[in-house]
Each structure stands twice: as structure tokens, then as C-alpha cells.
Amino acid sequence: MLCPDQDALKPVLEEAANQGVQHMLCVSVSIERFQSMLSLIEPHKQVSASVGVHPDGTDVLEPDVNQLAELGQHERVVAIGETGLDYFRVEGDVEWQRERFRTHIRAARELDKPLIVHTRAAREDTLKIMAEERAADAGGVLHCFTEDWEMARRAMDMNFYVSFSGIVTFKNAQDLKDVARQMPIERMLVETDSPYLAPVPKRGKTNQPAYVRYVGEYIAGLREQSLEEFAAATTDNFYTLFNTAPKI
Numbered sequence: 001m002l003c004p005d006q007d008a009l010k011p012v013l014e015e016a017a018n019q020g021v022q023h024m025l026c027v028s029v030s031i032e033r034f035q036s037m038l039s040l041i042e043p044h045k046q047v048s049a050s051v052g053v054h055p056d057g058t059d060v061l062e063p064d065v066n067q068l069a070e071l072g073q074h075e076r077v078v079a080i081g082e083t084g085l086d087y088f089r090v091e092g093d094v095e096w097q098r099e100r101f102r103t104h105i106r107a108a109r110e111l112d113k114p115l116i117v118h119t120r121a122a123r124e125d126t127l128k129i130m131a132e133e134r135a136a137d138a139g140g141v142l143h144c145f146t147e148d149w150e151m152a153r154r155a156m157d158m159n160f161y162v163s164f165s166g167i168v169t170f171k172n173a174q175d176l177k178d179v180a181r182q183m184p185i186e187r188m189l190v191e192t193d194s195p196y197l198a199p200v201p202k203r204g205k206t207n208q209p210a211y212v213r214y215v216g217e218y219i220a221g222l223r224e225q226s227l228e229e230f231a232a233a234t235t236d237n238f239y240t241l242f243n244t245a246p247k248i
């Protein structure tokens with residue numbers, strides 16, 4: 001979620017802790033705001049960061065591989081992204097978006113850090129570029145997954161995890177619920193994708209890390225698992241993928 005300063009961040013982190021959320025990943029969307037994001041999370045060891053430029057960003061600093069690889073060496077940075085393709089929000093010739101995606105994959109491979117990939121209305125091109133640039137070498141996650149089983153399977157074949165957001169709790173998301181039901185637990189993650197997409201029963205509210213609990217509860221219910229079992233597995237997956245460890 002967007003937190004302008006420490007005063008705004010404090011209650012968000014407290015609420016997350018109250019709901020059993022022990023570690024968070026603050027996802028970078030631009031180079032311009034990267035340093036201020038790092039300063040904001042600096043005192044909070046339970047928050048990691050990524051570095052990257054969102055595929056929707058126009059009129060923003062365009063990163064190159066060296067710059068991303070350099071910023072990505074910061075000790076708090078555990079992933080490259082979010083990056084990817086979004087043909088829904090951005091129209092016209094989007095070759096620049098595909099180039100930006102390739103740049104992120106190259107940086108991730110150079111650093112050997114996983115990718116956070118955003119894909120919307122761009123399924124075949126996303127998979128094609130991931131294959132061409134050998135994204136499997138870095139691994140990563142398809143975040144805020146809204147695609148079908150076929151796409152999930154192809155992502156898993158490329159060494160990727162699949163992350164579910166509050167969308168899975170929405171009534172009209174039947175296909176996504178099916179994917180969440182049959183996905184191998186070893187490849188699953190959960191997220192909030194703040195500030196939008198708050199899960200039921202908080203739908204419509206500003207999303208925040210604490211609400212990931214509702215996403216976890218909902219999917220555990222779909223899979224007829226306990227929340228404890230599901231949360232323990234997805235927590236392990238997080239630490240494995242992002243090569244980090246509990247900080248509290």
C-alpha cells in the first residue's frame with residue numbers, strides 16, 4: 001500500500017503483525033521512487049524490497065541492465081520487478097514494454113535474483129519473452145495471477161511460482177478458484193497487491209498487508225486445508241523463492 005511516511009506506515013505494520021503476517025515484500029514500480037521506498041522500509045527488517053519499473057509506467061526513467069543490476073545488489077533487495085507486459089492498460093505500439101521486460105530478465109539473471117512478473121492481456125508474449133530470455137534461470141513469480149491452469153502450468157515449467165491476490169475471493173473468479181484448488185502447494189504464494197483488490201470481507205477498502213490473511217484463509221478453504229498448514233507452506237515458499245529468512 002502507499003505509505004507516504006513512517007507515521008502512516010507504523011499502524012499498517014502493527015496490523016500486519018496482529019494478523020500473523022511476519023514478512024512483507026515492498027514492490028518497486030519506478031526508479032524515481034526507489035530510494036525513498038528503501039528509506040521508508042529501512043528501519044523495518046521484516047520488509048524486503050524489489051527493484052524495477054512497472055510495465056504501465058510511461059514518461060518514467062527507463063532502466064538499463066547495469067542500473068538494475070547495481071540497484072539490485074542492495075542488501076534489502078530480494079527480487080527484480082515488478083516487470084512484465086500489460087496490453088490492457090497500455091495501448092498502441094508497446095515494443096518499449098517488451099524491451100523493458102527483457103532488460104529486467106537480463107538483470108535478474110545477472111544478479112541471480114528472482115523476477116516478479118505482471119501479465120495482463122499479454123499471455124503468449126509474456127511466456128515467449130520469458131522463454132527467449134531464459135527467465136527460468138532466475139526463476140520468479142507470476143504475481144496477482146488471473147490466468148487459467150494452462151498458463152499456470154507453463155509458468156511452473158519455467159521454474160516460476162504463482163501468486164494469488166484478493167481476486168480469488170471474488171464471486172466471479174470461478175476459473176481462478178479452480179486453479180488455486182489444483183495448484184501444487186510447493187508453487188503457491190499469496191499477496192495483497194495493494195492498494196486495490198482487497199479480498200472479501202474487506203472488498204472495496206484500501207488494501208494492506210494484514211489482509212493477506214483473508215486470501216490465505218479463503219484458498220485454504222478451497223483446498224480443504226487448515227489455514228495453519230497453508231500459511232506454513234506459502235511462508236516457506238516465500239523464504240525459499242526470495243532467498244531470505246525470518247527477521248523477527
Ligand SMILES: [Zn+2]
Binds near residue numbers: 118
Ligand atoms: Zn502488477
